[in-house]
Amino acid sequence: MEWSAYGVAERFMRYVQIDTQSDPNSTSFPSTEKQKDLSRLLLKELKDLGLADAEMDANGYVMATIPATMGTEALETIKPPVICFCAHVDTAPDCSGTNVKPILHQQYSGAPIVLPDDPSQIITVDKYPYLKKFIGKEIITASGKTLLGADDKAGVAILVSLAAYLMQHPQIKHGPIKLLFTPDEEVGRGADFIDFKKLQADFGFTLDGGQLGAFEMESFSADQLILTIDGVMAHPGAAKGIMQNAIKIAADIIAALPKDKWCPEQTAGKEGFVHPTRIQGGAEQVQIEFLIRDFDTSSLANYEARILEIAESVVHQNLHYNRSAVQIQVKQQYRNMKEIIDQYPQMIELAMAAYRKAGIEPVIEPIRGGTDGSRMSFMGLPTANVFTGMQAIHSKQEWVGVADMQQAVQVLAYMVEIN
Numbered sequence: 001m002e003w004s005a006y007g008v009a010e011r012f013m014r015y016v017q018i019d020t021q022s023d024p025n026s027t028s029f030p031s032t033e034k035q036k037d038l039s040r041l042l043l044k045e046l047k048d049l050g051l052a053d054a055e056m057d058a059n060g061y062v063m064a065t066i067p068a069t070m071g072t073e074a075l076e077t078i079k080p081p082v083i084c085f086c087a088h089v090d091t092a093p094d095c096s097g098t099n100v101k102p103i104l105h106q107q108y109s110g111a112p113i114v115l116p117d118d119p120s121q122i123i124t125v126d127k128y129p130y131l132k133k134f135i136g137k138e139i140i141t142a143s144g145k146t147l148l149g150a151d152d153k154a155g156v157a158i159l160v161s162l163a164a165y166l167m168q169h170p171q172i173k174h175g176p177i178k179l180l181f182t183p184d185e186e187v188g189r190g191a192d193f194i195d196f197k198k199l200q201a202d203f204g205f206t207l208d209g210g211q212l213g214a215f216e217m218e219s220f221s222a223d224q225l226i227l228t229i230d231g232v233m234a235h236p237g238a239a240k241g242i243m244q245n246a247i248k249i250a251a252d253i254i255a256a257l258p259k260d261k262w263c264p265e266q267t268a269g270k271e272g273f274v275h276p277t278r279i280q281g282g283a284e285q286v287q288i289e290f291l292i293r294d295f296d297t298s299s300l301a302n303y304e305a306r307i308l309e310i311a312e313s314v315v316h317q318n319l320h321y322n323r324s325a326v327q328i329q330v331k332q333q334y335r336n337m338k339e340i341i342d343q344y345p346q347m348i349e350l351a352m353a354a355y356r357k358a359g360i361e362p363v364i365e366p367i368r369g370g371t372d373g374s375r376m377s378f379m380g381l382p383t384a385n386v387f388t389g390m391q392a393i394h395s396k397q398e399w400v401g402v403a404d405m406q407q408a409v410q411v412l413a414y415m416v417e418i419n
């Protein structure tokens with residue numbers, strides 16, 4: 001089959017020209033109205049493709065169903081799972097998304113690509129070894145002054161192309177397929193107002209991953225910890241034997257944290273960490289904020305107990321701190337989606353079978369962070385993440401190989417097909 005005929009590159013080039021940057025400082029939802037410019041276009045294109053129930057809600061979410069190609073009776077016998085595919089319309093606030101000018105490089109030569117609007121932006125195979133795979137093939141870059149927006153318009157283009165492909169091939173047997181386009185993923189709010197009741201899906205996949213074969217079903221579990229240190233205040237002129245300075249206690253506690261492990265700068269892969277992110281206060285009281293991260297949720301409590309232990313031992317072992325006090329407060333942030341996904345082995349089997357049928361070796365790696373998928377998994381829709389091809393995301397050197405996007409369309413079509 002001729003995948004390029006389904007227009008994923010053409011759609012992608014159009015979508016990236018629509019500015020959909022989200023704003024972490026906004027209190028409205030979606031955080032920027034302009035995200036709806038793309039959502040409205042998607043709504044029209046999905047309807048034009050024949051997805052009659054396509055709708056955009058007041059929050060800017062677009063939902064649509066690719067109707068089943070099997071009769072009611074066959075559906076009731078086979079009961080295929082209802083799969084939801086999801087992509088986000090917004091682009092990252094890190095880099096401008098205004099006036100994106102996508103450039104299609106046909107038959108990429110392998111030479112450094114100097115971006116025309118800012119010649120200091122040069123994309124090379126040394127910097128991006130994955131680029132070598134695309135020598136002689138098509139890649140798309142921005143022009144130098146903006147990001148490209150492959151994160152996540154590659155995902156958006158893949159989903160609309162899947163709809164186009166399946167609507168034009170009614171002989172491919174499949175159940176109802178849900179498509180969901182969300183705003184505000186980049187500011188961490190993409191899952192906030194998903195109408196799961198209306199969605200009625202059994203499980204989902206976000207199209208928001210990187211290179212060919214990537215498959216992600218595991219994220220950090222995350223807490224925030226606030227350590228409060230209460231010292232003892234006195235007038236500094238009459239403080240002898242009285243004052244216990246919370247700033248000095250805080251410094252000793254930070255100095256007592258392990259330096260060769262435990263921290264983001266010394267951990268990778270499946271290791272967790274403790275990361276002080278912010279300190280505020282004065283001589284009387286100091287608060288230190290920590291991010292606590294691990295793939296194993298039960299380990300979070302160990303890190304938290306250890307921080308308290310270190311803080312208490314600093315206070316107790318120093319006579320000058322004996323009337324000061326420390327306490328911790330823990331706030332849950334998000335949890336490893338694998339805890340949920342493990343309960344749905346069918347979704348992983350189905351995805352892995354589709355990758356292999358497309359001749360793609362799955363590369364399953366944990367995400368050292370959180371995703372909308374991890375939140376969606378705990379909100380009732382187990383959701384893993386599939387590759388799109390996007391590279392060097394959130395930067396002016398962002399690029400994507402067209403073949404990777406086409407292969408993602410193919411994988412999704414294999415995922416839903418019933419033989």
Ligand SMILES: [Zn+2]
Nearest residue numbers: 151152185208
């Ligand atoms: Zn993304």
